Amino acid sequence: MALGSLAGLAFAWSSTLDYSRHLDRKVHDLSCGFVPGMAAAAGADEGCRTALYSPYAALMRDRIWGGVPISSFALGAFSFFAAFSLYVLIARRGASRRAVGFLGAASITPLLVSLFMAYLSATRLGTFCKTCIGIYIAAGVLALGGLFAMLALGRETSEPPPTTPSGMPPRPLRDAERPIGNLAFVPPWLLLLALFASSPAFAYAKTAPSQDARILACGALEKPLSEKSELAMKMSFGTAATTQKRLPVTLLVDPLCPSCKALHQRLATEEFLGQMDIGVLVFPLDDACNWMVDRPVHPGACEVSKALLCAHKKGQGAQFLEYAYEHQSALLNLTAKGKEAGKEAGKAVLGMIETDFPGLGACIAEKATGKQLDEMLRFAVDNHLPVSTPQLFLGAQRLCEEDSDMGLVYSLKKLAPELVAPKF
């Protein structure tokens, strides 16, 4: 049990430090692996990063930027179990039945939490982080130790009284060797466990820096779109509560940009997407149509963007954008293969798009579509926006790129208090 607790503590410590490091609003390497604290190889931390930016990594995310990492609770809990296990180990028969029983029963709790988190990872995130797996295994070892302790306790009770040679005084019962202990100790132990579990989280919450000034420091639209403007494509995703008015926002995206897809998914997971009326402007990072980039960062993005404009004209804009995100890898692969075969990147994706959204081909080729795309690109010029995607604007205020992942809930609530933060 002590081993399981110490291993769990090490993984939780490593994960909490990773989380804390990101409070400076920068992207850092993660110690994502089965050896706590060891930096992950480049590109091997995808699962951990997904978990880090997920809504399940922290609590109170609408009150503290990034929230309080779940792993900080594990820090305290595993410390408690390590200490209690050590006590039982050293005290041996001196540890009361109540103490051992409490430890055995309580040691199940990290496993239960781990199982719940593993379920969320599997069903909501679709990936597992190695550090998290480390914690799950440690929790399993701890629970197994607890089970053995309970079984040992049971054996002690059911063992027959030891026999003694005739004429000798009877040996005391084994049962009598371990004191039963006082039931009144159980509530203080539970309280102690709660104190241990919450104190690192409390310390984290007290120390975490304020990000409020920085949230407002990423600029604003100099020429925001008027309500009457038809430049942006009005899109709604999900269903809003009937009583709730959707918040108008402007979103600059490249349908083939993985960060845009990630932001879209995050907004959906956090249940913000359904609360927004989104004015979508395309900003393909592809030099085939965008004069602001000197190379095709996302080859084929111009054609896919035009396809989005055309789909929107047919009332399928939101559907197409989600399709492009869902099939982003396939579309990017097609452009890469097309390029190898000497085709234009954009042309390579047209076949797939035409199959899934018949009737867009002619519209994509129209001059008017190219002009509409140019006007959207010019919106970025007129507003002196950074050449990057995605960019989300609440009213005129720009959401900082650094606030679009672990600080998303807090930042959106700051910029638009009328948004309802997720319950979890």
Place this chain on the structure above:
Amino acid sequence: MNIAALIVGGVAGLGLLGGATLSMRAEVQAATLRLQTGSEEPKLKVATADDAEVGYCTANFKAVLARVIHACGLSGSGGGRGCQPADVKTLASIDDADFNALFQPLKERAAVVMFADGSDQLDEEGKKLIEAKWEDRKGARYFFVVARASKTGGVEMNRKLSHRRANSVRFHVGDEFQDPDIDKKVGLLWLGKEFAQLDKDFCTWGVSHPEKCDAEAINRSAFVTWVDCRL
């Protein structure tokens, strides 16, 4: 109760909890310090969205462009729009051969709208060509109109005719597209017969009447193009 075990367990528990919490606090404080001082590696500089800038935007080209846009009072300052040949000669310090050479890279981007002899009226072909070029803006910031007049007739008369031709293009664009910012986009330059006459090679460019194009007719024209340069 085993007091020694209790003490060892208690000390170990507090030690582990304290150590973990303190190291976490230290990491949070380090992040706070980085946040406040902006230390560690500088933030990657992201370019700002801007107008297009392509290869032909040489210093000489930009000098001419700048004169037309700014020095000749063209950037939306009301009256007195346009540069005259003398302005270009003086301000851009450029001879007419070099001036025309500047525009050579614009063959695909530009068009030459031809006028009838002595006329400043746009015909249908001319209007269509202007509209097509205006709509093909892409990332360009400025729309350049360089009007000319042929060598037939006097200098002053041709200068005025050239001026009217430039204005015809400007007014047509204004009427057709109702762009409120048009004066911040369109730069007019009218050349009479005394400066930068086009040679017959320009007939191979996009002209409104290729069938009528010759060395004389190509100069009864307005050269229109978006210019993909920043100033």
